[in-house]
Amino acid sequence: MSTAVKIAYKPVGLLLGAGAGLVSSLIFKQVWKVAGHDDDAPNATDEDRGWTEILIAAAIQGAIFAVVKAAVDRAGATGVRKATGQWPD
Template identity: 45%
Template structure:
C-alpha cells in the first residue's frame, strides 16, 4: 500500500514540476500564437471581404455597420481560438517529447 502512495506522490511532484517548467515555454508559444493568428486573420479577412480595406473593421469605426463588425469579430475569435489550440497542443506534445512528462492535467 505504501508503494502505491509513494508512486502517486512522485507522479504528482513530476506533474507539478512539469507544469512549472512548461510555463515559460507556454508563454512564448502563446505570444507566437497571437502573432500567427493575427496574420492568418488578416489574410482570411482580405479574401472573405474583398473591396474592404486591408484591416478589418474595429467596433468604434462608424463607417461600418454592426453586422460587418460582428462578423469580423466572430471570424477573428474563431481563428484565434483555433490557432491557440493548435499551438498549445503542439507545444505540449513537444514538451512531452523533450522531458517525458505532459505539462497539463
C-alpha cells in the first residue's frame, strides 16, 4: 500500500473506531435493558452489585464491542479498497 493511502486512512480509521465505540455502547445499553436488568449497567466499582453481575455485564459489553469494531474496520477497509484499489494495512 502506498504511503499516501496509509496516511489518508489513519484519520478515517480513528473516526471509525470512535464511531464503533459509540454504537457498541448504545447496543449494549439496549441489550442490558432487554435482559431485564437496570437501565444502567454496573461499573466494576459498584458496591451494591455482585461479582457475577459485573463480570457478565463486562463480558457482554466486550463481545458487543469486538463484533461492532470488527464490522466497522472491515467495512472501512473494503471502502478503501473500492476507492483506491489497495487494501489498507
